[in-house]
Amino acid sequence: MPELAEVDLARRSWDVGVGERVLEVVLPKPHARVFRGTDVDALRDGLTRQALISSEASGKQMVFRFGARADRWVGIHLGMEGDLRVEGPRFEPRKHDYLILRQAKRALVFHDTRLFGRVLFHRGADVPAWWAKLPPSIFSEAFTREAVADFLTRRKRTALKPLLLMQERFPGVGNWMADEILWRARLHPSRRGGELKPAEVARLHETVREVCRRAIAEIGPDWGYPDSWLFVHRWEKGGACPRCGADLARAQIGGRTTCWCPRCQPGKLRVDG
Numbered sequence: 031m032p033e034l035a036e037v038d039l040a041r042r043s044w045d046v047g048v049g050e051r052v053l054e055v056v057l058p059k060p061h062a063r064v065f066r067g068t069d070v071d072a073l074r075d076g077l078t079r080q081a082l083i084s085s086e087a088s089g090k091q092m093v094f095r096f097g098a099r100a101d102r103w104v105g106i107h108l109g110m111e112g113d114l115r116v117e118g119p120r121f122e123p124r125k126h127d128y129l130i131l132r133q134a135k136r137a138l139v140f141h142d143t144r145l146f147g148r149v150l151f152h153r154g155a156d157v158p159a160w161w162a163k164l165p166p167s168i169f170s171e172a173f174t175r176e177a178v179a180d181f182l183t184r185r186k187r188t189a190l191k192p193l194l195l196m197q198e199r200f201p202g203v204g205n206w207m208a209d210e211i212l213w214r215a216r217l218h219p220s221r222r223g224g225e226l227k228p229a230e231v232a233r234l235h236e237t238v239r240e241v242c243r244r245a246i247a248e249i250g251p252d253w254g255y256p257d258s259w260l261f262v263h264r265w266e267k268g269g270a271c272p273r274c275g276a277d278l279a280r281a282q283i284g285g286r287t288t289c290w291c292p293r294c295q296p297g298k299l300r301v302d303g
């Protein structure tokens with residue numbers, strides 16, 4: 031499942047086409063699951079001959095706006111295995127390509143091998159409901175320390191790991207990012223939301239933003255995160271904490287494989303989370 035930084039990387043891949051018209055909209059399989067609930071004829075008519083104006087990501091969602099008034103909205107959710115890429119202008123669609131926007135110099139392509147992704151379309155000056163209803167981004171003003179503190183208090187018996195995966199408060203944070211955040215904030219993933227002292231809540235809030243910001247800044251097509259990140263070591267068999275050198279620990283917490291440093295993140299593992 032792509033996380034915030036991967037979604038943003040995918041979004042930016044289409045930036046080369048900003049300011050240029052779509053000459054043709056190619057939908058090799060208009061009845062595919064990725065278009066569920068979407069009027070594909072309206073999408074084709076609405077984008078043809080219109081320029082790509084801008085794009086934005088919020089958590090795991092993206093929106094691309096087209097037309098002189100930016101009133102044609104394409105929402106893309108990558109699902110489990112979806113991705114965006116850019117091909118040459120005369121490129122022929124392959125098996126898992128569902129949306130191809132041909133421009134003069136290139137083709138913008140959405141592909142999805144497992145069909146959990148989604149393509150949405152809206153035409154109008156109003157913000158589409160599917161975009162307006164998204165939870166406030168981690169980079170928005172609504173993402174305050176108080177909001178995080180309140181969220182933890184209301185889920186005081188939930189472990190931090192599953193808490194960080196709750197998209198309504200931490201949109202775009204997925205499994206590896208949650209581990210990175212807790213490791214940097216020096217918080218054991220089994221600790222409960224209600225156990226954190228105010229200083230720890232402040233650290234968690236700050237670290238969520240920091241990791242999200244840096245993950246977007248450092249991610250590249252070659253996945254080059256620095257060696258100082260837990261991310262680089264959490265996949266290795268064994269693996270040592272890049273900060274203190276202790277052996278990393280792994281267990282299922284909240285149903286998800288979790289990696290942490292027992293020395294930097296003191297606490298007791300609880301099997302129920």
Ligand SMILES: [Zn+2]
Binds near residue numbers: 276292294295
């Ligand atoms: Zn450590």
